[in-house]
Amino acid sequence: MYLIGNISIYLGIVISLYGIIANIVGIKKKSSKWIESARGAVLSLAFVASIASFLLLYLLGTSQFQYKYVASYTNESLPIAYKLTAFWAGNAGSLLLWAVLLALYTAMVVFSKEKKNPMMPYVSSILMVNILFFFTVMALNANPFEMTDKIPADGKGLNPMLQNPGMILHPVTLYMGYVGLAVPFAFGIAALILKRMDSEWIKLTRRWTLLAWLFLTLGNVIGGWWAYLELGWGGYWAWDPVENASFLPWLTVSAFLHSVMIQERKNMLKTWNVSLIILSYILTLFGTFLVRSGILTSVHAFGDSNLGTYFLVFMAFMMLFSLYIVMTRYGLLKKDSSPIEAYFSKESSFLLNNMILVAAAFAVFWGTMYPLISETFTGTKVNVGAPYFDKVMAPILLVLIVLMGICPLIAWQKAVFEKFMKNTLWPLAMGVATAIILFAVGVKGIYAIIGLSATSFMFGTHLQEFARGIGARRKATKENVLKAAFKLTVKNQRRYGGYIVHIGIAVIAVGVISSHTYSTEVLKTVDAGNSIKTGDYSLKFNQLTEHTKNGNGIVVADIDVTYKGKDIGKIKPEKIFYETWPEPSTEVAIKTNWSQDLYVVLSSWENKDKVTFMVKVNPFVSWIWMGGIIMVIGTAFALIGGRPTTSRYQINKGISRVGG
């Protein structure tokens, strides 16, 4: 086993090196034999990486504690699901996960229907440079198949916080997002090397980019949900450096997904688009660097790691290489781009949206790195915590929501202001009505009301867009509403998929604004038989019991809950004392309804009859998860359908040629 594991890692290095060389020779000699051989290397890499991964899974699943990694992250009593997910609990395993995903993605790209595309040798070389890096780091510094000096009787076990279904999904989805961004990056660079300045690379990678964005969205939402359930502080997003690191590429890819539409239609923003995808890719490396360098304090960081230097060097290399390629092709990129017809057009609004998204990314980056910058340059140690990000990001995201309400109403090329105003009327009325209703029912907090009204306006715009589309279709085809709605969305999945994503964002915005502004918290000690009252809830503490499960001690509080005087059942917050972990773990009890969550943490106890609880009422938190699901549905909808629009520019160009 030891041999197979290590051989597979070293083979990974050798094969990726060979693949790169074979591609270079093939390109130089214009030899299809060498290119074919490089393609074989990609397949071998996928095979070798899969062997290493299955082997690690087997070692984890069968508790082979002679392996350092297995002994460090699992123990005998750990449920099998968490034994297997310990694959990505540590540095070495997560690097292997990255490598195997990258190798599989590369094989999928290289053996796709575009395999004969001249860009492909370049794309596979760039992706293999990444694979080479990951295998090299594993071989030099983080080998998942390293043996222990002395075989321990039992392993150290998995951090209790990682023993949650979130552990199965959150890291994998985020990694799939990170790794997925390497594909459009490789295509973008390949197109530049080949001096192919059209938007072919965008067309070829549209689905890859969307898929990566989908996984990043999913990863972030699941991460928030996991934090909410597991960490016990009642929040879902702490603006932790590593959370920020996964949010950064999400923001820049969001900008990219909008700006590519302009390149597809107008053949402009070519430099901008290629820069955005390079930036997004570099940011994925930056995130990994943050987790592994230990330069910033984070709950996500791998504590005992010195891998940061490797990532810093690789990141710098990729950045310089990309910059060199862009700079040497800058003149070509600038050529043959169409101008914008008018200031007031969808093109301009997309530029503005890109500016806001990139500014948001800059603000997050700045806040994340500022403690380090401040200490290095001014010698002053400062913290940049959640309140900073809340204050800085709130206005930026508000502008973004307003823009999302305005952009769909602005026409391409040249919008007519009067028509725009006419189209804005209903959504605007919806926003104003929301504000009036909120004031009328006594909701406080002017900023929250502004945010909720803006969200309502944005939601109204999208509803109106659907209604208008259905109306136009019915007028032309005389179909019934359902058929017209179905055909309308299916005929233009890209556009309406995007609108569904926007609606998901509106739902999330309601959850974020409401839970942030109107959440209440009480920390109270009660005797058995007494109640805690908060908002419309009353919680009667009955008893504290103790039992063991899988060798772990569990303390459970039994509480009867009434809502507006009505019995809504029991909740049982817990504290689990793991044998293998010094700190107890909190298991939060949550009662959810459509408008709020009752969030109860068993905080501490003096004896069995006197217990302290933290009780929070978090309004609309479930909307965040619901919005996330809507976003994923919308993205998947746009992903499975959607005609690539590269042809539009060519068609337009063709028309103008014929016309001219």
Added chain:
Amino acid sequence: MNKKILLTTLLLLILIPGITTAFTYNSKEFKHIIGQLDMQGHADHELSTCSVKKIYYDEVVEMLNGGKSEPEIIQSYVDEYGQAALRTPGGGTSGWIAWGMPAAGVGIGSVIVGVWLRKLTAKKAESKLETKAEWNSEVEKEIAAKTFDEERRKLF
């Protein structure tokens, strides 16, 4: 004399509840102060499992009950740990840079987009002048408009 006793009793009645109302973890003042403290990186930890956070909570409650005001409590931590005691950058050059940079970023971004748009639309104006004579006649324009309409119709 009676008046004095009555006045003293009244004063005591008013003041005693104020004096004896102790600040707790649920007090608004407490929450406001604790929300500003980084607690050596433990601010987002769960209270029941974080001993450092517990110490801070108890200290702040004690200081509040000891009669210290919010600025005094915050200052006492800043004196002890410097600006790192707080969750957000405070005053001074470092604070200004921290808060000002995102705004500067948005400002610079807006200027760049503005200049870019101007440049791009100016380019359009030039190309418009060059291609002004694209339509040879009104009939040709009408035919093109009809073709576009027909294409639009096909989309449905």
